Amino acid sequence: MSYKYDSQARYARSHEWARLEGNVAVIGVSDYAQHLLSDVVYVDLPEPGDMLKQGESLGTVESVKAAEDAYSPLSGEVIEVNAALEDHPEWINEDPYGKAWLVKIRPTDLSELDNLMDAAAYEAFVIEEEEKGGH
Amino acid sequence: MGEPLIYEICRAGRCAVSLPECDVPETPLPEGCVREDLPLPEVAEVDLVRHYIRLSQMNYAIDTGFYPLGSCTMKYNPKVNEVAARIPGFATLHPLQPEASIQGAMGLMLELQEMLAEIGGFAGVTLQPAAGAHGELTGVLMMRKCLHDRGECERNVILVPDSAHGTNPATTSMSGLKVVEVPSDRRGNVDMAVLRSLIAQHGSRLVGLMLTNPNTLGLFDENVVEIIQLVHEAGGLVYGDGANFNAILGIVRPGDLGFDVMHYNLHKTFSTPHGGGGPGAGAVGVSATLVDYLPGPIVQRGEADGLLHWYMPPKSIGRVKAFYGNFSVLVRAYTYIRMHGAEGLRQVSENAVLNANYLQARLRGVYPIPHGDRTCMHEFVAQGILRDAPGIRTMDIAKRLMDYGFHPPTVYFPLIVPEALMIEPTETESKETLDAFADALIHIAEEARTDPDLLRSAPHHAPVKRLDEVKAAKDLILCYAPGCE
Numbered sequence: 001m002s003y004k005y006d007s008q009a010r011y012a013r014s015h016e017w018a019r020l021e022g023n024v025a026v027i028g029v030s031d032y033a034q035h036l037l038s039d040v041v042y043v044d045l046p047e048p049g050d051m052l053k054q055g056e057s058l059g060t061v062e063s064v065k066a067a068e069d070a071y072s073p074l075s076g077e078v079i080e081v082n083a084a085l086e087d088h089p090e091w092i093n094e095d096p097y098g099k100a101w102l103v104k105i106r107p108t109d110l111s112e113l114d115n116l117m118d119a120a121a122y123e124a125f126v127i128e129e130e131e132k133g134g135h
Numbered sequence: 136m137g138e139p140l141i142y143e144i145c146r147a148g149r150c151a152v153s154l155p156e157c158d159v160p161e162t163p164l165p166e167g168c169v170r171e172d173l174p175l176p177e178v179a180e181v182d183l184v185r186h187y188i189r190l191s192q193m194n195y196a197i198d199t200g201f202y203p204l205g206s207c208t209m210k211y212n213p214k215v216n217e218v219a220a221r222i223p224g225f226a227t228l229h230p231l232q233p234e235a236s237i238q239g240a241m242g243l244m245l246e247l248q249e250m251l252a253e254i255g256g257f258a259g260v261t262l263q264p265a266a267g268a269h270g271e272l273t274g275v276l277m278m279r280k281c282l283h284d285r286g287e288c289e290r291n292v293i294l295v296p297d298s299a300h301g302t303n304p305a306t307t308s309m310s311g312l313k314v315v316e317v318p319s320d321r322r323g324n325v326d327m328a329v330l331r332s333l334i335a336q337h338g339s340r341l342v343g344l345m346l347t348n349p350n351t352l353g354l355f356d357e358n359v360v361e362i363i364q365l366v367h368e369a370g371g372l373v374y375g376d377g378a379n380f381n382a383i384l385g386i387v388r389p390g391d392l393g394f395d396v397m398h399y400n401l402h403k404t405f406s407t408p409h410g411g412g413g414p415g416a417g418a419v420g421v422s423a424t425l426v427d428y429l430p431g432p433i434v435q436r437g438e439a440d441g442l443l444h445w446y447m448p449p450k451s452i453g454r455v456k457a458f459y460g461n462f463s464v465l466v467r468a469y470t471y472i473r474m475h476g477a478e479g480l481r482q483v484s485e486n487a488v489l490n491a492n493y494l495q496a497r498l499r500g501v502y503p504i505p506h507g508d509r510t511c512m513h514e515f516v517a518q519g520i521l522r523d524a525p526g527i528r529t530m531d532i533a534k535r536l537m538d539y540g541f542h543p544p545t546v547y548f549p550l551i552v553p554e555a556l557m558i559e560p561t562e563t564e565s566k567e568t569l570d571a572f573a574d575a576l577i578h579i580a581e582e583a584r585t586d587p588d589l590l591r592s593a594p595h596h597a598p599v600k601r602l603d604e605v606k607a608a609k610d611l612i613l614c615y616a617p618g619c620e
Binding site: 036066090 | 608
């Protein structure tokens with residue numbers, strides 16, 4: 001299978017992405033993640049003002065198959081959540097790098113970006129995962 | 136054929152009962168308690184009976200067919216259990232009767248406590264919890280209280296492998312503790328290197344670890360003794376999820392491996408009714424460390440009078456259920472254990488493991504089995520992925536199995552295996568049944584290549600066709616109550 005990647009984003013091994021836009025980081029889940037989840041039916045997001053830590057759960061993405069935690073790829077304060085996903089969880093399947101962003105945060109430690117993969121490294125990681133999974 | 140809803144056969148004025156004329160003075164309901172808009176269905180008796188009989192005949196049950204639902208141990212429930220549960224001396228008891236009048240029932244509970252303790256290798260057992268997850272909560276609350284009593288109140292982390300049952304992290308959260316996930320290694324065991332580093336990182340804050348063993352990959356963790364030692368050395372306790380106990384009865388005792396606490400799913404391993412036929416029972420066994428923390432009341436024999444008494448352990452976490460647990464379910468589990476005896480229970484597990492390995496061997500090469508090189512326990516996880524039928528997914532295969540008259544296996548669990556098909560045949564199935572099921576799955580793999588649409592639009596012979604699961608999850612209609620025509 002081939003999946004979409006956003007070359008401007010950096011990726012966590014748990015399949016979330018973060019994209020810097022000025023001094024704000026936009027966070028979402030990858031195209032590979034939405035493909036594994038299949039049809040998303042519910043999204044549970046944090047509140048503006050919540051503090052996120054890199055690698056810790058920021059919310060839940062639930063599909064017809066499973067409910068999975070989404071882990072924050074960066075630490076920081078939530079400044080905006082994508083409330084439209086409440087009515088349109090299917091956007092995660094349709095446009096995971098665009099209108100289905102989950103939260104925007106003010107990152108507290110940009111050196112954490114070094115723990116994330118660029119698009120090329122993440123693509124290689126996904127291929128490895130696929131082989132491990134027997135796809 | 137679709138069966139209409141009860142509201143759709145409702146006709147104004149019809150009634151299934153005719154009550155005799157009232158021969159006492161009528162007292163009206165209090166003001167505000169009378170509803171004019173209560174839309175109860177109005178149906179004649181014969182239509183009512185036919186409606187529910189037809190629905191019951193559409194039901195798929197272990198008494199009508201093979202039910203290989205992984206991790207659920209949908210084993211056949213012997214009918215002698217039902218006979219025992221209906222003995223009037225058990226069936227007509229009231230939970231508030233004085234001890235002296237229920238010595239027989241209490242004796243059954245005492246013996247069941249002792250038999251479960253013996254089978255699991257534990258020092259004490261409570262029969263109160265009403266289900267497996269309830270047993271988990273009971274166990275983790277005991278672990279927490281024990282550590283608090285030692286003055287170690289800062290401990291708030293529980294390690295949970297990614298091959299655990301989903302209830303394990305849920306239980307941890309319900310107990311106010313923090314879940315830290317431990318990944319599996321390539322062989323499907325707990326990744327020991329990561330476990331060591333997580334214990335080093337969280338050591339002084341560790342409540343313990345919850346281990347499902349055999350795990351949800353159907354594999355017995357090869358390092359279980361070392362895992363338990365590492366957690367104990369860090370001052371933590373180890374919880375055993377006994378939902379997969381059907382694989383090891385009479386072969387391994389979890390208490391001997393070092394587990395501090397484990398729940399037994401009486402409604403899985405010990406053949407009491409399951410799911411809609413419940414209620415369940417999730418007895419919990421503990422090591423000597425935790426025996427004073429068991430919820431009460433449990434049954435004890437009085438040293439002075441030789442009679443049985445209700446007993447509340449000194450440091451008990453308290454009651455976890457009203458009265459004494461689901462007593463009639465306990466009668467069934469007791470009956471099952473006594474009918475089998477020690478040798479028979481061992482044979483149950485040997486046959487459960489043999490059946491699973493037979494199916495795994497027959498499906499090897501047809502469907503990917505990520506850990507198929509290992510001997511599985513009572514279940515195994517295949518994948519609904521076929522190289523030359525790329526559009527077909529696990530759900531299509533599961534739905535098509537219904538057309539062959541089988542209940543589908545557990546699908547999309549465990550989460551660590553993409554497109555999982557988790558198959559647990561249980562010990563009671565004959566070779567003929569196992570072969571028929573394997574033949575169906577092999578035939579379906581062939582159909583996936585030659586006629587994929589047949590799978591994508593399955594089931595074709597079920598009362599309802601493919602359901603729109605996205606719509607069902609997003610567009611909830613929980614109440615159907617139109618006015619009568």
